[in-house]
């Protein structure tokens with residue numbers, strides 16, 4: 036029998052984490068689950084550990100270690116606290132780390148995993164947005180380390196590129212559903228509340244990324260992510276609105292041919308490919324149906340209603356700490372919107388003002404990036420304060 040790939044999942048109880056759980060459950064003959072880590076949903080984490088026969092479960096909250104240990108079946112280790120995820124990714128019995136931690140918490144574990152020579156399947160785009168240059172240097176210095184995309188757009192591009200030479204690539208086209216406000220007027224966007232912004236037409240995802248889809252900040256973050264994952268200059272990156280979310284992204288080749296990857300909008304496609312890479316496995320994922328006909332629309336993004344892509348281009352042009360600042364300002368703004376403190380369009384104002392106030396520094400160290408992140412958060416927090 037073939038050796039099973041030994042997997043660790045960071046963020047196992049979130050939206051991507053649950054989809055990963057389903058993929059791992061479907062292929063017990065392929066995967067051995069070494070460890071699962073989650074933030075605060077201890078009950079669910081313990082359930083997952085039991086179902087997948089994991090050896091270790093980790094919670095980010097050090098105060099809940101005993102509570103977690105009590106809920107786990109005998110023989111399953113419990114660990115807790117901020118360093119527990121680092122210890123987890125460095126374990127000998129882990130081959131692949133899938134990182135789906137929401138927000139910026141994935142940065143340190145991902146760097147540690149690459150340094151330890153692991154394959155990282157990356158769903159947490161913030162890692163590359165904040166520290167793309169640093170991650171690339173870590174990759175270059177680490178013989179075994181490897182990064183595989185889990186974001187659906189980047190997985191699509193990765194599948195289309197399939198070993199092509201850089202000089203054959205004319206451009207990468209990221210598709211965007213357009214989110215909850217694709218057809219909304221400025222007035223409707225200004226009046227929208229949290230629930231309205233969460234009404235995503237095609238994908239079922241966690242709240243942060245759904246709000247980011249509505250503002251197109253998700254695509255802004257994904258542009259920076261693509262720039263680092265595929266080492267392409269910003270001018271070769273393009274975004275197209277594609278409301279059906281069936282074409283997950285495209286690659287334009289030097290001769291003008293376009294390659295695209297299509298599937299139902301279900302994150303398990305990208306997760307399964309990252310986990311089984313370089314192989315493909317038959318499974319029970321939902322197939323596209325053409326029996327009723329299938330209409331695919333594409334349109335240019337409206338940058339007047341949605342200025343997010345301009346921020347991404349500015350952040351890529353300035354480089355260094357600027358993408359981390361864009362990301363931090365967005366996270367603070369989304370939280371403010373969630374608390375009802377600001378109207379939706381103020382998300383963009385907060386990002387714009389925070390970026391304008393930032394003095395860019397090169398990405399020389401992690402502490403520099405974290406300091407820029409911290410300063411941007413405190414700057415953004417005092418904007419629009421009542």
Ligand code: MG
Pocket residue numbers: 186187188257
């Ligand atoms: Mg995506």
